Amino acid sequence: MGKTINISPLSRIEGHASIKIQLDDTGNVEKAVTHFNSIRGFEKYVQGKPAEEVTRIVTRICGICPWHHHLSSTKAVDACFGADVAPAGHMLRECMQNMAHINDKILHFYFLAAPDFVLGPDADYRVRNVIGIAKAAPELARQVIQMRQLGQMMMEKFAGKVIHPVAAVPGGFSKPMSDSQRISLMDDTKTLLEFAKFTMAHAKQNIFPNYLEEVTTIGSITTGFIGTVDNQGSLNFYDGQIRLMKPDGSFSDFHDADYLNYIGEHVADTSYGKFPYAKSWNEGFSMDLAHPKGIYRANCLARINVCDQISTPLAQAELEEFRKSFGRPAQHTLLYHWARLIELVYACEKTLELLSDPAICGRETRFDVTPKAGRGVGHVEAPRGTLIHDYTTDDKGLIVSANMIVGTTHNLAPISMSVDQAARMLIKDGKVDETILNKVEMAVRAYDP
Amino acid sequence: MPVKIAGEWLNSCSGCEIAILNLGETLLDLLPQLDFVHIPVLMDHKHYGQLGDKTQIDIPKATVGLVSGGIRNEEHLEVAHEMRKKCDILIALGTCATHGGIPALINSYTNDQLFAQYYHTESTDLDAQVPTNGVSKLLDRCYALDEQIKVDIYLPGCPPHPDQIATVILALLAGETPVLPFRSVCDTCPTKRNGKGKVKQIKRFITTPAFDPDQPLDQMQCLLEQGYLCSGPVTKAGCAGNNGEGPRCISARVPCRGCYGPVKQDGNQLLDMLNALVSNGIDIKSLPDRDSLLRFSGAHNRLVANKKGGM
Numbered sequence: 001m002g003k004t005i006n007i008s009p010l011s012r013i014e015g016h017a018s019i020k021i022q023l024d025d026t027g028n029v030e031k032a033v034t035h036f037n038s039i040r041g042f043e044k045y046v047q048g049k050p051a052e053e054v055t056r057i058v059t060r061i062c063g064i065c066p067w068h069h070h071l072s073s074t075k076a077v078d079a080c081f082g083a084d085v086a087p088a089g090h091m092l093r094e095c096m097q098n099m100a101h102i103n104d105k106i107l108h109f110y111f112l113a114a115p116d117f118v119l120g121p122d123a124d125y126r127v128r129n130v131i132g133i134a135k136a137a138p139e140l141a142r143q144v145i146q147m148r149q150l151g152q153m154m155m156e157k158f159a160g161k162v163i164h165p166v167a168a169v170p171g172g173f174s175k176p177m178s179d180s181q182r183i184s185l186m187d188d189t190k191t192l193l194e195f196a197k198f199t200m201a202h203a204k205q206n207i208f209p210n211y212l213e214e215v216t217t218i219g220s221i222t223t224g225f226i227g228t229v230d231n232q233g234s235l236n237f238y239d240g241q242i243r244l245m246k247p248d249g250s251f252s253d254f255h256d257a258d259y260l261n262y263i264g265e266h267v268a269d270t271s272y273g274k275f276p277y278a279k280s281w282n283e284g285f286s287m288d289l290a291h292p293k294g295i296y297r298a299n300c301l302a303r304i305n306v307c308d309q310i311s312t313p314l315a316q317a318e319l320e321e322f323r324k325s326f327g328r329p330a331q332h333t334l335l336y337h338w339a340r341l342i343e344l345v346y347a348c349e350k351t352l353e354l355l356s357d358p359a360i361c362g363r364e365t366r367f368d369v370t371p372k373a374g375r376g377v378g379h380v381e382a383p384r385g386t387l388i389h390d391y392t393t394d395d396k397g398l399i400v401s402a403n404m405i406v407g408t409t410h411n412l413a414p415i416s417m418s419v420d421q422a423a424r425m426l427i428k429d430g431k432v433d434e435t436i437l438n439k440v441e442m443a444v445r446a447y448d449p
Numbered sequence: 450m451p452v453k454i455a456g457e458w459l460n461s462c463s464g465c466e467i468a469i470l471n472l473g474e475t476l477l478d479l480l481p482q483l484d485f486v487h488i489p490v491l492m493d494h495k496h497y498g499q500l501g502d503k504t505q506i507d508i509p510k511a512t513v514g515l516v517s518g519g520i521r522n523e524e525h526l527e528v529a530h531e532m533r534k535k536c537d538i539l540i541a542l543g544t545c546a547t548h549g550g551i552p553a554l555i556n557s558y559t560n561d562q563l564f565a566q567y568y569h570t571e572s573t574d575l576d577a578q579v580p581t582n583g584v585s586k587l588l589d590r591c592y593a594l595d596e597q598i599k600v601d602i603y604l605p606g607c608p609p610h611p612d613q614i615a616t617v618i619l620a621l622l623a624g625e626t627p628v629l630p631f632r633s634v635c636d637t638c639p640t641k642r643n644g645k646g647k648v649k650q651i652k653r654f655i656t657t658p659a660f661d662p663d664q665p666l667d668q669m670q671c672l673l674e675q676g677y678l679c680s681g682p683v684t685k686a687g688c689a690g691n692n693g694e695g696p697r698c699i700s701a702r703v704p705c706r707g708c709y710g711p712v713k714q715d716g717n718q719l720l721d722m723l724n725a726l727v728s729n730g731i732d733i734k735s736l737p738d739r740d741s742l743l744r745f746s747g748a749h750n751r752l753v754a755n756k757k758g759g760m
């Protein structure tokens with residue numbers, strides 16, 4: 001047996017994972033295994049807690065996408081209690097959901113992913129990071145930091161807390177938006193939309209063309225996709241049907257409450273994180289690169305693939321251009337970066353659309369709710385994928401059982417496969433160096449786990 | 450000479466790291482004075498060498514170490530010890546590091562109870578076994594950092610307010626000892642208090658409190674006086690930052706749940722809150738769930754597993 005390479009921790013990602021690459025005697029890859037090391041047990045310790053409190057506990061599943069857990073959970077509790085949601089509260093939730101996507105995409109593209117593209121995959125690791133970008137391109141870095149900060153502070157000023165929010169409540173939203181707040185948020189969103197347009201153009205002109213070879217090879221696998229669409233088949237982050245697409249582009253749509261008929265979770269001996277798979281395809285689960293079974297992907301590329309169209313004009317134009325170049329469904333893993341920027345444009349446009357409706361300032365944002373026994377499934381599209389919370393409550397409205405399928409977990413099997421593919425392609429005859437290992441990690445980073 | 454900084458995240462959610470980034474341009478302006486030598490969320494320095502060929506975790510020496518998250522598995526413990534060994538000043542960043550945080554709610558259960566639930570949900574394959582290959586073995590419970598290593602500076606908050614992160618960094622750059630507030634959330638809360646009220650029962654937060662959204666916070670009556678559970682009296686202040694309107698949850702018109710941990714590092718939010726309620730003549734049987742009062746501070750053996758049952 002040849003040597004083992006232990007890439008730990010994976011870096012410039014949002015969670016905890018490592019890769020072990022086992023080489024054979026000739027220095028070629030025998031196997032590359034990705035370990036997902038985090039287990040905290042939210043499903044266990046929300047038991048016995050009042051359901052309305054759980055919406056502000058599960059936020060801690062992820063400090064980068066707490067809004068999406070907060071909202072998915074609140075929707076699940078609404079359903080458990082059979083609660084009506086005040087119309088303005090519903091609009092405020094959807095607005096926050098889209099705003100949170102804006103900041104998330106700026107964070108991932110510029111802070112986590114860009115160092116590989118702006119400075120290059122072969123740059124010294126000591127400078128291949130956002131601090132290196134700040135030195136190499138100080139004006140761009142300052143603008144990026146201002147824009148991300150603007151997005152974060154818009155949410156914090158209105159909703160109190162931007163990290164680990166509390167403002168969505170069963171039955172609605174904790175407080176109304178004033179008209180002056182609405183106008184001010186619209187102005188700020190317009191600034192962010194301009195920045196999104198700049199980012200999209202900049203990436204298409206100066207970044208993606210330089211890495212076409214990497215984009216079409218590193219981590220490339222063929223899978224199905226999952227995402228949410230509205231009743232017209234348009235991309236939607238907040239509500240709608242879940243669409244599960246096969247690798248050949250055919251798909252079925254289902255309500256989130258029926259997810260158990262479509263999604264199963266495989267447990268591998270090498271990972272605390274579970275591997276969701278398409279149970280409804282009736283082919284089981286396999287990460288074999290040549291013959292995968294049940295494997296689908298989530299997150300931006302998946303959503304861009306499953307939607308028929310996008311309801312906002314600029315993002316729709318980008319989608320058309322993307323499809324012309326890469327088809328539907330597009331499979332290359334590094335295209336996640338491109339898809340993410342299309343969604344950045346969409347999130348800005350959609351937020352503006354929601355803020356343009358004065359009804360969002362309705363004074364009644366919250367209906368009282370009555371705890372009771374029930375079962376409720378809630379879902380939203382988190383940046384990292386379809387996020388499902390499923391709760392059962394007792395007659396006091398305390399949680400009896402909970403199941404959560406978190407955005408990133410949909411991609412754990414695909415990430416493992418992309419790593420395996422990239423390692424096999426890049427490491428040959430014992431030749432391995434820092435650039436090669438970073439390129440293997442780029443296959444992970446594209447998924448933004 | 451820039452100050453060398455190392456960062457690590459253990460049993461955490463990355464919210465503390467996002468709070469650091471929420472310093473925004475303040476952080477950008479501080480960058481020339483900071484030299485990050487290891488911080489996995491932002492840079493690619495590896496534990497086992499850049500070629501992954503070493504067998505021991507190696508983190509570079511640094512003047513300041515930032516550690517978020519509690520300690521839950523053997524790898525966390527090894528990384529925590531390495532950080533302690535290599536950093537002159539070690540900061541416990543965030544309530545998971547100072548008091549266990551939300552993930553320490555697991556301390557009410559054994560690992561077997563956790564696995565039995567997580568690997569047997571309705572969507573999980575029936576033949577699932579607990580993973581053992583290449584994943585770090587869990588410790589018996591979730592520990593705050595200072596249960597395993599010496600901590601020099603406690604910077605709680607879920608997440609800590611960026612203003613306080615800045616206060617600590619600026620003090621250290623100036624060679625001074627950082628001073629953080631030693632008060633309760635109530636001490637920084639502008640809501641109106643009319644003295645001991647008529648509240649006898651605690652209400653769950655399933656109804657809308659009385660407030661006029663067009664008026665500032667100081668025109669709203671204290672949420673505890675309105676009968677809603679609010680952990681402000683037993684929670685360390687700081688979430689309002691230096692110039693905030695008030696505590697952040699209160700400014701969303703939502704009661705505090707104690708995310709900064711106890712006012713005193715070794716305080717007990719559960720006992721302190723029950724005392725506060727009892728001394729105001731409130732029936733503590735009206736609380737639907739007492740463990741929730743320790744949802745941010747369940748380490749230090751505050752929450753312990755019931756090995757027989759669990760739910």
